[in-house]
Amino acid sequence: xxxxxxxPRYKIIEKRQSVAFWCNPISGHATLYWYxxxxxxxxxxxxxxxxxxxxxDSQLPKDRFSAERLKGVDSTLKIQPAKLEDSAVYLCxxxxxxxxxxxxxxxxxxxxxxxxxx
Amino acid sequence: xxxxTQIPAALSVPEGENLVLNCSFTDSAIYNLQWFRQxxxxxxxxxxxxxxxxxxxxSGRLNAxxxxxxGRSTLYIAASQPGDSATYLCAAxxxxxxxxxxxxxxxTVLP
Numbered sequence: 001x002x003x004x005x006x007x008p009r010y011k012i013i014e015k016r017q018s019v020a021f022w023c024n025p026i027s028g029h030a031t032l033y034w035y036x037x038x039x040x041x042x043x044x045x046x047x048x049x050x051x052x053x054x055x056x057d058s059q060l061p062k063d064r065f066s067a068e069r070l071k072g073v074d075s076t077l078k079i080q081p082a083k084l085e086d087s088a089v090y091l092c093x094x095x096x097x098x099x100x101x102x103x104x105x106x107x108x109x110x111x112x113x114x115x116x117x118x
Numbered sequence: 119x120x121x122x123t124q125i126p127a128a129l130s131v132p133e134g135e136n137l138v139l140n141c142s143f144t145d146s147a148i149y150n151l152q153w154f155r156q157x158x159x160x161x162x163x164x165x166x167x168x169x170x171x172x173x174x175x176x177s178g179r180l181n182a183x184x185x186x187x188x189g190r191s192t193l194y195i196a197a198s199q200p201g202d203s204a205t206y207l208c209a210a211x212x213x214x215x216x217x218x219x220x221x222x223x224x225x226t227v228l229p
Contacts, residue, residue, distance in 0.1 A: 043219050044219070045216050048216055055214050056214060091161060095215060106152065107217060108164065109163075
């Protein structure tokens with residue numbers, strides 16, 4: 001079974017430029033998460049989708065970050081304009097979990113997209 | 119707001135030793151607790167998941183325990199090997215299964 005796919009793996013941009021990351025979750029997984037991991041820290045949740053609806057985006061800096069999951073499958077995370085402090089690894093994860101319950105909620109992560117902002 | 123702490127931040131042991139990694143969390147109303155492994159430049163690999171109703175889970179040389187009342191979990195690694203060298207992260211799951219992560223323990227197993 002294919003895992004969570006992310007692209008690009010690496011991106012270097014200048015501050016104030018824009019960038020987009022793509023994620024394709026494990027087939028059949030209803031819930032998709034985007035996490036930000038700054039060097040030396042644990043991942044921090046940015047946004048959680050179930051199908052194409054947002055469950056939690058309370059920690060997403062909405063003035064510059066946006067995310068969508070239009071067809072309830074793959075997702076795009078965009079940063080515009082980027083700041084130096086956005087340098088991090090952006091991790092996508094997926095889970096079988098649904099609001100109706102019944103699943104363990106185990107998360108499976110992709111390899112991540114490493115962003116460097118100069 | 120859930121906070122997760124992992125101690126120590128780094129640990130170095132000789133090959134063959136048994137070791138324990140510690141994780142504590144502030145809000146005991148968790149749904150489950152997951153332990154992950156992260157190799158440099160890689161994503162997270164799930165090691166063990168403990169449901170809130172369980173006390174422990176085992177997989178090979180790994181054993182994870184959960185004590186909700188004290189807000190603690192431990193990951194026990196038996197007979198450590200150099201290939202176990204990585205960063206180990208614990209994460210507590212909330213009601214919507216979002217994970218709150220600790221900062222990790224960087225483990226080095228010396229040959």
